[in-house]
Amino acid sequence: MSGKRSRVQGGWALPKNIRSDRDKPKASAAPVWLGKNVDQPKEHKFVFEQSEEELKEKPPERIITKAGVYDISTEQSGVSRLRFFPNFIESKDADWMFEQLYHELPWRQRSDVRNGETFLQPRLTVWYGEYPYSYSGVTHQSNKEWSPLLTMLKDRLEEVTGHQFNSMLANMYRDGHDSVDWHCDNERALRKHPTIASLTFGDVRNFELRKIPPPESAGDYRFMEHVKIPLCHGSLLIMGGATQEQWQHRIPKEYHDRGARINLTFRVIYPD
Numbered sequence: 038m039s040g041k042r043s044r045v046q047g048g049w050a051l052p053k054n055i056r057s058d059r060d061k062p063k064a065s066a067a068p069v070w071l072g073k074n075v076d077q078p079k080e081h082k083f084v085f086e087q088s089e090e091e092l093k094e095k096p097p098e099r100i101i102t103k104a105g106v107y108d109i110s111t112e113q114s115g116v117s118r119l120r121f122f123p124n125f126i127e128s129k130d131a132d133w134m135f136e137q138l139y140h141e142l143p144w145r146q147r148s149d150v151r152n153g154e155t156f157l158q159p160r161l162t163v164w165y166g167e168y169p170y171s172y173s174g175v176t177h178q179s180n181k182e183w184s185p186l187l188t189m190l191k192d193r194l195e196e197v198t199g200h201q202f203n204s205m206l207a208n209m210y211r212d213g214h215d216s217v218d219w220h221c222d223n224e225r226a227l228r229k230h231p232t233i234a235s236l237t238f239g240d241v242r243n244f245e246l247r248k249i250p251p252p253e254s255a256g257d258y259r260f261m262e263h264v265k266i267p268l269c270h271g272s273l274l275i276m277g278g279a280t281q282e283q284w285q286h287r288i289p290k291e292y293h294d295r296g297a298r299i300n301l302t303f304r305v306i307y308p309d
């Protein structure tokens with residue numbers, strides 16, 4: 038029982054070896070180690086270092102909605118130039134053109150081949166041109182069945198651009214789930230610095246471009262410039278100069294309801 042405190046009237050009895058308050062162990066000041074990292078050498082200072090990557094800033098996305106000529110980059114290899122005409126075709130004409138293209142073009146869903154695997158493309162396509170056209174493992178056979186409407190549009194675009202287009206790839210995005218992934222139109226058959234004239238009919242979709250990073254960035258697009266153009270009914274976008282060399286483009290999937298959109302991209306194809 039020694040050392041155990043026993044209850045006495047009026048308070049707790051002191052253990053036997055402690056006869057008065059003076060013998061009690063003193064509560065010392067705060068222990069020396071409190072608040073210190075005892076393992077840390079005194080001269081070592083904690084320095085907050087940010088990696089070079091964290092210091093890099095992603096340039097703000099540029100959104101183009103107004104008619105104009107936009108030089109989106111200039112490098113030794115040339116200028117990447119976009120020309121945008123949001124009201125190229127009047128809305129009431131674009132309406133009947135959409136209906137005709139929607140019902141009369143021989144739309145088909147084709148398959149891409151990527152890394153040896155075959156995927157159904159998330160859109161429908163039709164190819165027009167005297168030569169076949171191949172990309173991502175898909176080959177479109179030559180097709181010279183230009184309808185009067187397609188011939189009229191081609192003639193008009195030739196007047197505006199000064200280029201003699203001999204081919205056209207038509208894309209149909211049935212709804213917001215259809216898309217085309219990042220790519221550039223740089224197949225050999227298009228030759229260097231092609232001019233591509235792109236018409237839109239139907240629902241608006243965002244056309245996005247991202248600058249191709251320099252080789253030392255090993256394909257890291259995070260800090261590269263991005264451009265977005267909402268392509269509306271009746272609009273014309275012309276991509277020219279070094280655009281296909283310096284930028285990639287895509288139509289991303291949308292998480293809003295979207296109706297059908299038809300895109301006609303007129304090009305000049307050279308035989309191999």
Ligand SMILES: O=C(O)CCC(=O)C(=O)O
Binds near residue numbers: 206208217244286
């Ligand atoms: O639908 C569009 O506006 C883009 C189509 C496209 O990227 C292409 O045909 O290469």
